[in-house]
Amino acid sequence: MIGALEFGLLYGVVALGVYLTFRVLNFPDLTVDGSLTTGAATAAMALMAGWNPILATIAGFVTGFIAGMITGLLHTKGKIDGLLAGILTMIALWSINLRIMGGANVPLLRTDNLFSPMRDAGLLGTWAGPAIIAVAVAVLGVLVVWLLNTDIGLALRSTGDNGPMVQSFGVSTDFTKVLTISLSNGFVGLAGALIAQYQGFADISMGIGLIVIGLASVILGQAIFGQRRVWLAVLAVIIGAIVYRLIIFAALRLGLDPNDMKAISAILVVIAMLVPRWKAKFKRKPAATASGKVG
Secondary structure (H helix, E strand, O other): OHHHHHHHHEEEHHHHHHHHHHHHHOOOOOHHHHHHHHHHHHHHHHHHOOOOOHHHHHHHHHHHHHHHHHHHHHHHHOOOEEEEEEEEHHHHHHHHHHHHOOEEEEOOOOOOOHHHHHOOOOOOOOOOOHHHHHHHHHHHHHHHHHHHHHHHHHHHHHHHOOOOHHOOOOOHHHHHHHHHHHHHHHHHHHHHHHHHHHHEEEOOOOOOOHHHHHHHHHHHHHHHHHHOHHHHHHHHHHHHHHHHHHHHHHHOOOOHHHHHHHHHHHHHHHHHHHHHHHHHHHHHHHHHHHHHHHO
């Protein structure tokens, strides 16, 4: 269970990235399936080359940011549909990631990384591990909340709510879209770098189906906590990632086939999206009945 919590917190960084595009920008970005591996591959190769773990992790963020920028430019300047732009970048990243790693897998078991001090001290696998990781993820969450409450953050949020209105105030929606998609994939690339160091390897297939995991985290969290305030929405997506990993952990403990996890993730997303609609319907029915009696 502790391992599931640690993984859930790391995937909370992925959820922050997906939140920026899916909720803030209202943009369906599939680039994340490739940018997670790009961040992992970049960090892994940097560590193999003797880089400082912090610099290697930052490099993972930068390459993810660049991947998102490509998708944003394809969409805004190339006038390519957003969904297709993400798919094109994701497909291209498969080959790029193989080039970066020089193969399908890069082991990091004998390489010092960000988690080596915690592992050497015996903190990973104890309750101290999730506590330390939670503090780091909380700092990232605070940065996202701060950004979204700045002038440029308000422009990003307004672009997702009503792009034409923002343009009427002289704001470049092309810039805000590119920036948001870039930051989103930067966070996902950062998560990839952290996950690769935590699990001890980077693999070409580690990002497959990531968009479903990210959506599950965002939708589950906000279905539980709502999204009336920015800080609450950000907290919700992080907790949603933890809840998602705990559900997967419980499913595996019950004996379900690991090969079914992607299907379970998709079902979780469907349920989380339908439950609010069902609740709204049940609330409307009694109101209609009451109005009928009054009439």
